[in-house]
Amino acid sequence: ALRSRSLRQELRTDTAATQPEPPDPDDLVSPAPAAATISRRGVVGLVGAGSLTLVLLSFGQSFGGPLRRLALLAPRGQVIGDGPNDFQVNKTAAEAGVTAAQGGSGWRLELAGGSAPQLLSRDDLLAMPQHTARLPIACVEGWSTTNQAWTGVRLRDLAGLSGVPEPATVLVESLQEGGAFSVTSLRRNQILDPDALLALRVNGAELSLDHGFPARVIVPANPGVHNTKWVKHMTFKA
Incomplete structure (x- = not known):
């Protein structure tokens, strides 16, 4: 034998x-x-x-x-963008039905939860204190990226601005219409994490549309599909 x-x-x-x-x-x-x-x-x-x-x-x-x-056989192996934005996404803007016009100069982020809603332009957000966190995207499909440098406004700062400085939850809504992950909820510990951001930039560059321009959520240890992109509305609850 x-x-x-x-x-x-x-x-x-x-x-x-x-x-x-x-x-x-x-x-x-x-x-x-x-x-x-x-x-x-x-x-x-x-x-x-x-x-x-x-x-x-x-x-x-x-x-x-x-x-x-x-990754020729993989659905997420494609090149997504150039330079700082060249890393995987779970869904492109085209797949989500989000257009560049929706995130243009007329875009406003609505913060709710306090006595009166707050409307913020992207310039308003950029004028707020900015924080950078190095975090990966880890998707439930089984892939992940290396750490990316995300820069934006801390979620806890937005909670305070909304009039709910000690939030229990926040409901985050996307420009994406429909779909299982166009709306997500974050818990108190996630909101108050110092690295939990409404990101406006990545790796020193503006977010691309596929990566969530004009603004997206990024939270440590949060599955990629719950790091909502194209954010339009955030409702904080005590």
């Missing part, structure tokens, strides 16, 4: 010299085997190459960087 012979010797044997397995009492070996079409060395090489290919495809799907372009 193969186990009784030297593996090194078998791997050095070419197709012409490949010998069939000897007969066995359980009739598991064909009594009249066909001629060998591939050597054991070839089988090992084929399996090894296939395994390496799968590893590269999986790595390209799961992590950011140059190897992402190898």
Whole structure:
């Protein structure tokens, strides 16, 4: 049997010299085997190459960087943008039905929960104290990015501005119409985390539309689908 012979010797044997397995009492070996079409060395090489290919495809799907372009079979392996915005998204703006016009100069963020709603332009948000947090996007589909540098306004600062400085929850609504994740709710500990942001920039550049321009939520250890993009409305509750 193969186990009784030297593996090194078998791997050095070419197709012409490949010998069939000897007969066995359980009739598991064909009594009249066909001629060998591939050597054991070839089988090992084929399996090894296939395994390496799968590893590269999986790595390209799961992590950011140059190897992402190898994820040819993966739905999230595509190039999303240039420079600072070139990392995976769970859904593009086109797929969500969000247009650049919706996030244009007429866009306003509405903060509710206090005595009167607050309407803020993007310039208003940029004029507030800015904080940068290095956080990845980790999706429930099984992929993640490396850490990205997100810059924006802390959620706890927005809670205070809304008139609810000690919030229990916040309901975040997107410009996206419909869909399971166009609305999400965050808990008190998430809102008050110092790295929980309404992000306006990423890696030193403006957010691209696919990454949530004009503003998106980013919260530590929060699944990517709950880091709502294209935010239009936030309702804080005590």
